[in-house]
Amino acid sequence: MKKDIILCGVGGQGILSIATIIGEAAMQAGLQIKQAEVHGMSQRGGDVQSHLRISSEPIYSDLIPLGGADVIISMEPMEALRYVPYLKADGWVVTSSVPFVNIPNYPADTDIQAALAQLPHVVSIDIDQLAKDSGVPRSANMVLLGAAAQAIGIGYEQLASAIGHVFARKGEAVVGANLRALALGKQSSGL
Amino acid sequence: MKKLLLGDEAIAQGAIDAGLSGVYAYPGTPSTEITEYIQHNPLATERGLHSRWCTNEKTAMEAALGMSFMGKRAMVCMKHVGLNVCADPFVNSAMTGVNGGVVVVVADDPSMHSSQDEQDSRFYGKFAMLPVFEPASQQEAYDMMAAAFDYSERQQLPVLMRVTTRMAHSRAVVSTCEAARPENPLNYDAQAANWVLLPANARRRNDKVTAQQAQLEADAVASPYNIYSVPAVAQPPYALGVLASGIACNYVQEALQMAGADGMLPMLKVSQYPLPKALVRRLLGDCERVLIVEEGQPFIEEQVRGVAESNHILGRLTGELPRTGELTPDVVGQALQRAGAPWATASAATPDTPLVVPRPPALCQGCGHRDVYAALNEVLREYEHPRVFGDIGCYTLGFLPPYRAIHSCVDMGASITMAKGAADAGQWPAVAVIGDSTFTHSGMTGLLDAVNEGTDITVIISDNLTTAMTGGQDSAGTNKYEAICRGLGVPDEHLHVVVPLPKNMAEITRIIRDEINYHGVSVIIPRRECIQTLKRHAKKQREQ
Ligand SMILES: Cc1ncc(C[n+]2csc(CCOP(=O)(O)OP(=O)(O)O)c2C)c(N)n1
Numbered sequence: 001m002k003k004d005i006i007l008c009g010v011g012g013q014g015i016l017s018i019a020t021i022i023g024e025a026a027m028q029a030g031l032q033i034k035q036a037e038v039h040g041m042s043q044r045g046g047d048v049q050s051h052l053r054i055s056s057e058p059i060y061s062d063l064i065p066l067g068g069a070d071v072i073i074s075m076e077p078m079e080a081l082r083y084v085p086y087l088k089a090d091g092w093v094v095t096s097s098v099p100f101v102n103i104p105n106y107p108a109d110t111d112i113q114a115a116l117a118q119l120p121h122v123v124s125i126d127i128d129q130l131a132k133d134s135g136v137p138r139s140a141n142m143v144l145l146g147a148a149a150q151a152i153g154i155g156y157e158q159l160a161s162a163i164g165h166v167f168a169r170k171g172e173a174v175v176g177a178n179l180r181a182l183a184l185g186k187q188s189s190g191l
Numbered sequence: 192m193k194k195l196l197l198g199d200e201a202i203a204q205g206a207i208d209a210g211l212s213g214v215y216a217y218p219g220t221p222s223t224e225i226t227e228y229i230q231h232n233p234l235a236t237e238r239g240l241h242s243r244w245c246t247n248e249k250t251a252m253e254a255a256l257g258m259s260f261m262g263k264r265a266m267v268c269m270k271h272v273g274l275n276v277c278a279d280p281f282v283n284s285a286m287t288g289v290n291g292g293v294v295v296v297v298a299d300d301p302s303m304h305s306s307q308d309e310q311d312s313r314f315y316g317k318f319a320m321l322p323v324f325e326p327a328s329q330q331e332a333y334d335m336m337a338a339a340f341d342y343s344e345r346q347q348l349p350v351l352m353r354v355t356t357r358m359a360h361s362r363a364v365v366s367t368c369e370a371a372r373p374e375n376p377l378n379y380d381a382q383a384a385n386w387v388l389l390p391a392n393a394r395r396r397n398d399k400v401t402a403q404q405a406q407l408e409a410d411a412v413a414s415p416y417n418i419y420s421v422p423a424v425a426q427p428p429y430a431l432g433v434l435a436s437g438i439a440c441n442y443v444q445e446a447l448q449m450a451g452a453d454g455m456l457p458m459l460k461v462s463q464y465p466l467p468k469a470l471v472r473r474l475l476g477d478c479e480r481v482l483i484v485e486e487g488q489p490f491i492e493e494q495v496r497g498v499a500e501s502n503h504i505l506g507r508l509t510g511e512l513p514r515t516g517e518l519t520p521d522v523v524g525q526a527l528q529r530a531g532a533p534w535a536t537a538s539a540a541t542p543d544t545p546l547v548v549p550r551p552p553a554l555c556q557g558c559g560h561r562d563v564y565a566a567l568n569e570v571l572r573e574y575e576h577p578r579v580f581g582d583i584g585c586y587t588l589g590f591l592p593p594y595r596a597i598h599s600c601v602d603m604g605a606s607i608t609m610a611k612g613a614a615d616a617g618q619w620p621a622v623a624v625i626g627d628s629t630f631t632h633s634g635m636t637g638l639l640d641a642v643n644e645g646t647d648i649t650v651i652i653s654d655n656l657t658t659a660m661t662g663g664q665d666s667a668g669t670n671k672y673e674a675i676c677r678g679l680g681v682p683d684e685h686l687h688v689v690v691p692l693p694k695n696m697a698e699i700t701r702i703i704r705d706e707i708n709y710h711g712v713s714v715i716i717p718r719r720e721c722i723q724t725l726k727r728h729a730k731k732q733r734e735q
Contacts, residue, residue: 010550023195027364033195035362039662040220040305044585046552061445062361062438065520066540082547085540102553107546115544170734 001031002055003153004064006083009075010100011043014141017166018073019050021145025154025162026054036062045102047079054154071151073144076100077112077124084119092121094148094189096140098128123147123189130184139181146185156186196365198358201329202296203228204365205336210372212263212291213241215251217632218661219270220305221359222298226268227664234371244658246667247603247632248273252280255293259349260386262378263291264340271299271310272602276633282319284349286388286396290381292343294336296352298359301487301517307583307602309515311487316351316464320400322407323351323464324416325437329363331416331462337372342410346403355486356517358438408465416462419470421477422455431531432457432478434471436491439484442523449524450534466494479503482511482530486518505530553588559719560586562691563653564594566699567622570707577620578613582606582634584626585659585721597624604633610648611641620707623650628658631668635675638712642680647710649703652676653691655721663724676714685713692719 005022007015019035026033036051051064066085071092074080080095087093093116099109116122125147131140142163149156160179167175196204203225206214216226229235229242241258245251248269255265267277274281274297281295297315300306316323324339326332332354339350384392411417422429433456435443440460447453459474461467474481475495483492483506492506505511511526512518554561563586571577581587581597582605589596599609606623614621625634630652641648652672658664668675676686685706689699699717706713 011552023362027193027195033362033364036357037197037360037362038304039224039360040660044552044555044588045550047550059363060441060448061520062357062363062441063519065445065449065524068520078547079550081544084544085542087541089539089541103548103550105548107548111546115546 142181147189199224292340608637
């Protein structure tokens, strides 16, 4: 088993919590993990990405080679496109469909949708709306994780148990909301 | 015990488990998480290990030396440019030597993700004649801490531990030991004469440390971290061999794994310096060509090449690898290919999407620095050639649109002193903008220079009550800025505190204008909490 995953978004959107859950689940499954994170300057509203590698074999590099990623999981549609050079020819993109516009020259949404449509496997979801409608507005990132569950090669149950673990400290209500969000994402991905 | 740890956290846990008594540090990406981990670690709290932030890297290094003098183990952490700030005590710590072990952890930032330059700290280690450790994995980083403290005490020298961004900020599963070693007791065996660096003592120590270099190199040759491995099947001479240091080894291994060529190249992994020359000679003797792969500047490559031009030693200086910037599996794969490893395959990347535009970092919405720049810009529009000397922190982002408000940013504290130099040259208005943490780090001494000469500058200390850029650490001078400025001799009439909010714009612009027109040193302190720490505090309160 070997999966290379690019997690991306805009500083402050919560990609590191997604990484934490996948990392915890992978560790429980006894897999090897390497996860390169971004801390520092770009967290101030800039583009952020994390290279997450899980494998049953030893992993050497902390970074994924170009063309090596099985999945891009993105909290933002233009950010998903930024990392396409990392994607395998038959890789998956699972992204939020909602643009985060904090720059004056943000491209037209239709152009972004068109560019995404050219990729072979894309799941694009309005995770913010879904999370809001289901009463878990703070867990949009877990909706995205749920949608990507099938593509990352870790069992859904293992992700759910990792959520239980990681959020335990914050109380049952928080765990429950995040589990609901995860389930919601899984359903809506159509995978 | 198995834990999923950042490289920084592995270092912190390794230090605690090695019987650390204190960490001394000033925040700086990518080193900050080492100290933060210790601040939140239960055993560290139970033992009362020192972990409070220091005012700057120099005070940190000196405090650690003091702790070592008393026999205890101390660690100093900083980003690479911090080593410039503490270069004086760092280099002289080789002359004093240590009593309790000292490990100086420095995190370099090749490709400058969050830094002003790409300097390679290994040069400082060589310059100071100190041993340098450079781990290749998070596990090795953890294991090395105990080894480094032991080695420091055995050699009675500080050890420099050098990591780079991808080691510091990447997580992996690390096996840690069950029980932490106890702290060292106080110990009065340190030879006081070694610690008094009068020339007579320093000369004696200099001879000793110089003579010690042969031993340090022999230890590096025998080190379990420096490994020479040759292919199991083939015999020398090999067409190509690799010398890789620290995490550069991983990129080479990755390229080999991708090509199904594991173990096919002779490889010397270097993770402990001084450079183990005997191992390097073996590699050179066994191979027709050697590719040198190192994260950072060509530190090993220059030593191996010397001045003799050689077609056999390849790397950053010969163009196989890019001359600058951090390594990636892709550039290392390409370098192997160029160096004549035909099996190394360049990966097939999907082309860039031209649509994607850069998304640079920006000041947060609602940040007080925004109001400061808005006011400053409004006033300075009235002058033909105003100059604003900036400094390092979130407020450096004031260089970018929409403010485009600063004309310089060099190193921590340089705003005030550069404004002074410009004023000395005849510039007016000369304005300095500096953050609260940066002011106590290195701004106070420059302000004293300006006060002593009555220089015509206007200093703005933009106080957000925290060290925001690095994630909101406590700032050493909080609640003390007026007193500090007064103490340095800034007159009360020219010392103002304002609240940077749009509704106060009229008052703030009036004060700035008046103080520019006052021909002496004035200080304006706009003070409002960073909105990130404000949110965090509010959240904490809700949770309680
Ligand atoms: C010598 C040195 N040490 C540490 C750093 C890392 N660093 C950059 S900005 C900064 C914090 C500045 O804090 P402050 O002056 O309060 O400004 P703020 O970010 O809060 O606006 C630090 C620690 C550095 N660039 N140089």
